[in-house]
Amino acid sequence: MLQKTNHFLRQANFIDGAWVNADSGQTVDVFNPANGEKIGTVPRSGGAETRRAIEAAETAFHSWKKTSAAHRATLLRRLHDAIMDNQDALAELLTMEQGKSFAEAKGEVGSSAAYILWYAEEGRRVYGDVVPSPWADRRILVTKEPVGVIGAITPWNFPSSMLARKLGPALATGCTAVAKPASQTPYSGLAWGVLCEEAGFPKGVVNIVTGSASEIGDELCENPLVRKITFTGSTEIGKLLIQKTAGTVKKVSMELGGNAPFIVFDDADLDRAVEGAIAAKYRNSGQTCVCTNRFFVQAGIYDKFVEKLSAAADRLKVGSGLEEGTQQGPLIDEKAVEKVEELIADATGKGGKVTAGGARHALGGSFFQPTVISNASSDMRFMQEEIFGPVAPVFRFETEEEAIKLANDTVFGLACYFYTGDLGRAFRVMEGLKYGLVGVNEGIITTVEAPFGGLKESGMGKEGGHQGIEDYLDTKYVCIGGLGL
Numbered sequence: 001m002l003q004k005t006n007h008f009l010r011q012a013n014f015i016d017g018a019w020v021n022a023d024s025g026q027t028v029d030v031f032n033p034a035n036g037e038k039i040g041t042v043p044r045s046g047g048a049e050t051r052r053a054i055e056a057a058e059t060a061f062h063s064w065k066k067t068s069a070a071h072r073a074t075l076l077r078r079l080h081d082a083i084m085d086n087q088d089a090l091a092e093l094l095t096m097e098q099g100k101s102f103a104e105a106k107g108e109v110g111s112s113a114a115y116i117l118w119y120a121e122e123g124r125r126v127y128g129d130v131v132p133s134p135w136a137d138r139r140i141l142v143t144k145e146p147v148g149v150i151g152a153i154t155p156w157n158f159p160s161s162m163l164a165r166k167l168g169p170a171l172a173t174g175c176t177a178v179a180k181p182a183s184q185t186p187y188s189g190l191a192w193g194v195l196c197e198e199a200g201f202p203k204g205v206v207n208i209v210t211g212s213a214s215e216i217g218d219e220l221c222e223n224p225l226v227r228k229i230t231f232t233g234s235t236e237i238g239k240l241l242i243q244k245t246a247g248t249v250k251k252v253s254m255e256l257g258g259n260a261p262f263i264v265f266d267d268a269d270l271d272r273a274v275e276g277a278i279a280a281k282y283r284n285s286g287q288t289c290v291c292t293n294r295f296f297v298q299a300g301i302y303d304k305f306v307e308k309l310s311a312a313a314d315r316l317k318v319g320s321g322l323e324e325g326t327q328q329g330p331l332i333d334e335k336a337v338e339k340v341e342e343l344i345a346d347a348t349g350k351g352g353k354v355t356a357g358g359a360r361h362a363l364g365g366s367f368f369q370p371t372v373i374s375n376a377s378s379d380m381r382f383m384q385e386e387i388f389g390p391v392a393p394v395f396r397f398e399t400e401e402e403a404i405k406l407a408n409d410t411v412f413g414l415a416c417y418f419y420t421g422d423l424g425r426a427f428r429v430m431e432g433l434k435y436g437l438v439g440v441n442e443g444i445i446t447t448v449e450a451p452f453g454g455l456k457e458s459g460m461g462k463e464g465g466h467q468g469i470e471d472y473l474d475t476k477y478v479c480i481g482g483l484g485l
Contacts, residue, residue, distance in 0.1 A: 004089035005096075007194070011040050013049060013210060014193030016056035017203025022211060023048055028183050033099040033330045033366050034320040042186045045211030050178065050219040053207035057149040057176040058225045060204030065146050065174040069124045072172055076120035079199040083113040090191060094160055095321035097185045099329040099366075100284050102321050111448070112164035115464070118448040122469050123172025137485045141478040146174035147251055148227035150472065151220030153180045153213075153241070155233045156332055157287045159188035162232045162255075165452070165463040167192065167206065173472045175228075178207045178220065184332060186210045221245045228252070228472065232289075235412070235457050253461030253471045255289070255453060257386050258414035261407035262292040262443075263429070265400070266300035268419035269441070274308045276443030277392070280417055282316060282370055283444070285328050286390040287336070289458075290415035290437065290446065293387050294376070295394040296403050302396045306374045309392065310356035313370040318361050330366040331389060337366050340389035346381045347373050347393060357390070384410060400425060404432040413455035417443055 011027075012019040022043035030039045043049070083090065091105035098105070131140040152166040159181055170177050181189025189208055196206045209216055220226050221244035228251040231241050235257040245252055262280055264273045280292045297305045321329040331337050337360065344358060357369030368390055376382075376393035397403045407416060417439040418429050426440050436454040439445040446452055451462035461471045 002089050002092055004086055005092045008086070008089060008093055008191040009040065009187050010190040010194060011042055012190075013043050013045055013053070014190060014206070014208040015049065015053045016207065017197070019193075020049075022046075028186075028211065030097060030184070030186060032096050033332055034322075036365060039096055039187070042183070042190070042210040045209050046215035047219040049211070050180075050209050050216045051223065053178045053209050054149060054151075054219070054223050054225050056204035057178050057207055060202060061146075061148055061176045064176055064202060064205050067174065069126065069172075072174065073120040073124055075199055075201055076116050076123070076168070076171060079195055079201075080113045080117040080120065082195045082198050083109060083116065087113075090160065090188070092322065093191060094185075094188045095329070097187050098156065098159060099332060100321050101326040101329055104284060105321065108158060108161045112160045114448045115161065115164040115168045118464075119168035119172040119469065122169070122466055125466070126173060126469065126473065135481070137483045138479055138481040139483065141480065143476045143478060144473040145476055147472055147474050148175060149225050150175050150177050150228040150230060151180070151226045152177055153217060153220070153229070153231045153233065154182060154189060156182035156185040157284060157289075159185035160191075163189055163192055165468070166230045169469040169472045171201070171205065173469060175472050176205045178209060178226070180209055180213070180216045180220070183210065183213065217241065218244065221250070222247060224248050226250060230461075230471070231255070238459065251471060253463070254459035255461070255463060256414075256457065256459040257412055258289040258291070258454065258458055259293045259384065259386055259410040259412040260290055260415045260417065261433075262295045262416070263403045263407060263418035264295070264297045264301065264305055265403070265418070265420040265422070265425065266298040267421040267425070268301070269421060270301060270304060270308065272441065273419040274305065274312055276417065276419065276439075276441070277309055278312050278316070278443075280439070280443035281392045282313070282328055282390050285331055285368070287332060287388050289386075291388075292392065292417065292443075293382060294407075295392055296397050296406055297394055298403070299396055299398050302394070306355055306372065306394050309394070310372045313356040313372050313392065316370045318363065318367055318369070328370060328390060331368055333366055336389060337368055340368055340387065340391055343382050343385070343387060343389075343391060344371065344373065347376065350377060350380050351375050352377075352380060352393065378406070378409075386412075400429065404429060408432075408434050411457040414458035415439070415445075415454075
């Protein structure tokens with residue numbers, strides 16, 4: 001392990017500017033999914049530690065909110081620089097606990113820094129309004145203010161960039177934060193404590209607590225000092241959090257599950273579509289909320305697409321994320337492997353044909369072969385269930401209308417992709433798909449400059465773009481009267 005990586009591997013909570021253990025002294029073990037080896041432990045904290053973190057954030061908020069946008073931008077730029085100066089070390093830490101390839105991890109760390117830099121500038125552009133008054137002796141102002149303490153709950157699949165999307169706009173607007181990283185990948189979250197210290201953020205502005213998801217989550221949802229919850233994770237947990245925040249009527253941002261369709265029309269550039277399919281399906285071993293879950297391919301090119309996709313999947317290099325040239329690492333744990341096996345068994349039992357992969361990888365552990373299944377049908381489980389693994393089921397369709405209907409036949413509405421060479425079709429299909437993110441002839445579309453967020457049961461609110469800062473602001477109307485004009 002790089003010496004710098006060791007510097008960021010913290011095994012304590014970061015509360016009010018101090019590194020502290022859980023009150024009980026209990027810990028949670030953290031393992032490397034590539035080899036099963038124990039990396040270390042983190043505190044198994046609960047409500048008491050979370051309460052102290054919230055109180056520290058509330059105390060810090062009263063002074064932090066009064067700082068200028070320019071001052072906050074300066075600290076955020078320092079934070080960006082600290083991330084980029086340590087990109088390799090942070091990427092190595094991420095790969096060790098999450099399993100993705102070093103190249104992907106390095107890209108995620110770079111994306112984290114980009115979000116911080118973007119919001120360093122967006123924080124300087126939080127504009128209000130002077131509204132023309134209907135009264136001659138009054139003036140109307142509309143101002144924007146930080147909501148207060150925010151609770152951020154992040155997932156294991158992107159443990160760095162998901163926190164960047166939340167901390168960036170929160171800190172830029174003058175909010176303070178209590179973050180709860182996933183117990184399977186806590187170190188990339190705790191590393192933000194080190195980075196914020198080194199960038200010069202005051203104590204209590206950023207707090208990071210590890211441990212029991214239910215106990216920490218309950219305290220964040222129910223504590224009246226927390227004014228906003230931002231969560232990335234499953235729709236099931238998102239719904240619970242929304243219910244629990246109702247008692248104190250908090251703002252919520254929810255980036256939840258997906259069931260992304262990938263449509264290939266017979267007028268598409270087939271090789272470009274296959275290239276996009278590999279990127280959109282097998283990135284992070286298929287463990288992303290925007291990964292393709294269902295491929296819909298028009299009948300005229302169906303067989304050729306399946307052949308090319310299967311060959312491309314077979315060429316992917318599977319291995320430890322820290323090995324040179326690895327393109328697909330392990331799944332996060334044994335439970336994830338078993339879910340993938342269940343879905344494949346369901347598909348083959350209903351007429352699906354495995355044309356690539358289909359089984360655990362020879363490397364053992366939680367490594368799994370990149371898999372393609374042809375003859376997919378609507379009665380198979382992955383028509384409605386999120387796979388979260390390297391399995392590509394390919395459905396056949398005949399008409400444009402059928403493709404749109406099949407793609408929209410889900411409670412989810414996060415990301416979708418389609419390939420066509422027809423400009424008119426591009427607009428018709430784009431407007432027909434009920435999704436928050438649409439990729440046309442592209443398989444990777446996320447960028448800090450654009451709003452990221454889903455429709456329907458895929459969530460509410462946006463992260464990224466200028467839209468991503470709005471959920472961290474309260475709008476206030478001020479009427480100034482008695483001006484004697």
